[in-house]
Amino acid sequence: MSAIVTILAGILFGLGLAFAEMTNPAVVLGFLDILGNWNPSLIIVMASAIAVGMLGYIIKKKQLKPLLSHSWQVPVMRQIDAKLIIGAILFGIGWGLSGYCPGPGLTALVNNPAEGFYFVIALIIGSGLHHLQSLSSQK
Structure with a gap:
């Protein structure tokens, strides 16, 4: 369900x-x-x-x-730290440059595949880099 x-x-x-x-x-x-x-x-x-x-x-x-x-x-975290601020800035820059945030960016694969493809590839790469950074900071 x-x-x-x-x-x-x-x-x-x-x-x-x-x-x-x-x-x-x-x-x-x-x-x-x-x-x-x-x-x-x-x-x-x-x-x-x-x-x-x-x-x-x-x-x-x-x-x-x-x-x-x-x-x-x-969500229980109430702390505003450098990671949050940097992430928000990067998100805003990406959104402002492309006009896409993740939800609408995925719809662009259908509506506007030429732009959507590049956005989704960048989204995957950025998410992967964040994941790698998170793994290295946990060690």
Whole structure:
């Protein structure tokens, strides 16, 4: 049942991204172009995501455990460290240069394969480098 809910959540997330046109890098880059042809639609998407997240926390407070798991899995780390800041900066630079973040970047394999291929390859390489770095820092 957990796998079905996960798949349905992924489909719903993808449909939401497509409906909001977040799979179109021109829309995202338009949001970042505050001195040119600014497109504020990303603010609505972000506000909607925050509202859904807040709803999740409200539900968590009212229920002892989730319906399909034995316990809530909520991030516990509250520390803002150099790794978090550097990661956020790299994410933002990549998003600003390409117009893609990971979710819409994967949809680009279908919508815009020429760009999507390069984005996904870079995503895999970056994830692999992070994994290698994590392994070496644990030793």
